[in-house]
Amino acid sequence: MTIAARAKYFADATSLEDLRAALDFARENQLPILPLGGGSNIVLTGDFPGLAVHVGLKGLVLDDQGDYTQITAAAGENWHQLVMRSVAEGLGGLENLALIPGNIGAAPIQNIGAYGVELKDSFHSLTAMEVATGNLVEFSAEECRFGYRDSMFKQDGRDRYLICEVRLRLSHSWQPQVSYPALQQYFSSNGVAMDTLKPEVIAEAVIAIRNSKLPNPVQIPNAGSFFKNPVVDVDQYTSLRQQHPELVAYAAGDNWKLAAGWLIDQAGWRGFERDGVGVHKQQALVLVNPGHRCGSQIVRLAMDIAADVKAKFGVDLEPEPRFYPGL
Numbered sequence: 001m002t003i004a005a006r007a008k009y010f011a012d013a014t015s016l017e018d019l020r021a022a023l024d025f026a027r028e029n030q031l032p033i034l035p036l037g038g039g040s041n042i043v044l045t046g047d048f049p050g051l052a053v054h055v056g057l058k059g060l061v062l063d064d065q066g067d068y069t070q071i072t073a074a075a076g077e078n079w080h081q082l083v084m085r086s087v088a089e090g091l092g093g094l095e096n097l098a099l100i101p102g103n104i105g106a107a108p109i110q111n112i113g114a115y116g117v118e119l120k121d122s123f124h125s126l127t128a129m130e131v132a133t134g135n136l137v138e139f140s141a142e143e144c145r146f147g148y149r150d151s152m153f154k155q156d157g158r159d160r161y162l163i164c165e166v167r168l169r170l171s172h173s174w175q176p177q178v179s180y181p182a183l184q185q186y187f188s189s190n191g192v193a194m195d196t197l198k199p200e201v202i203a204e205a206v207i208a209i210r211n212s213k214l215p216n217p218v219q220i221p222n223a224g225s226f227f228k229n230p231v232v233d234v235d236q237y238t239s240l241r242q243q244h245p246e247l248v249a250y251a252a253g254d255n256w257k258l259a260a261g262w263l264i265d266q267a268g269w270r271g272f273e274r275d276g277v278g279v280h281k282q283q284a285l286v287l288v289n290p291g292h293r294c295g296s297q298i299v300r301l302a303m304d305i306a307a308d309v310k311a312k313f314g315v316d317l318e319p320e321p322r323f324y325p326g327l
């Protein structure tokens, strides 16, 4: 969110040896670690009193295995470039995830997702370096315990691993995932026939929709969706629906996922501004920092919004980005 802050130490690791040396240094000096990819999903609330490690490992291999192509990508590769490379090769599976900022290494942390597709749908496995030992450990999809904007790396695995390499498998019997209303609308208003859809065409649609809806972080500093869409049980959903017939919600298994942006908008926060930080005029889910203010101001605004939504709807909002050094 273009926030000025300093780390006590910084390492730019472009090899496994660099990463191990950085971890040794942190261990010897009892420093906390802040793993960094592209920095698009963190909010710096102050100076970081430890070692910020930029995981800059590079390398991308596409390997045709008959039924599928395996992509092996090092953590420092850019996510969107990987998506565009895959669609240029005619491979389907990642196109709905075009234009998500950041690097491969961070993608499994919150199981990135957009337009009805999540990383887990094409994920095979990853290799991570254990912070405590410097050993390399492999994790299968099951072991990553992916959920909605969640994985074990945000739970009990938090701060324990540096992700070094991610392996994806893109099936050659790909089926387009275009049930998302915004995609349907885009194809119908642009006269695109649904039976001829190619991964590249879907990626183009996703890019066009995202560019029209989401503020570009380079122009208006922001961290994308600031809150996860809250998931509530049927009873809470039914009672909310009775009070607010226009509630925006999607079935999520036995539960319901509420549109956090709708709740924030209804609570009156869209377009709100305070001391250089605010809520985007078109997207209530996006907090903006046009004044390049410190992260704690953003976090204070987020907390005020969450408290207000709780008071008005009885629903808890959970922030999506991670705060460093914390609150």
Ligand SMILES: Cc1cc2nc3c(=O)[nH]c(=O)nc-3n(C[C@H](O)[C@H](O)[C@H](O)COP(=O)(O)OP(=O)(O)OC[C@H]3O[C@@H](n4cnc5c(N)ncnc54)[C@H](O)[C@@H]3O)c2cc1C
Pocket: 034, 035, 036, 037, 038, 039, 040, 041, 042, 055, 075, 100, 101, 102, 103, 104, 105, 106, 107, 109, 110, 111, 112, 113, 114, 161, 162, 163, 164, 214, 215, 216, 217, 222, 223, 224, 225, 322
């Ligand atoms: C405009 C905008 C739109 C966005 N849209 C979406 C969207 O549609 N869907 C979605 O899911 N997300 C979205 N995001 C969030 C963001 O793009 C993702 O979370 C992305 O994966 C972050 O990548 P990064 O490299 O910038 O991670 P960073 O911000 O650098 O790091 C994010 C977290 O991962 C940790 N981390 C980073 N790299 C590693 C590593 N190698 N090993 C261990 N831990 C690591 C960091 O410590 C931090 O906790 C959006 C963000 C922005 C700004």
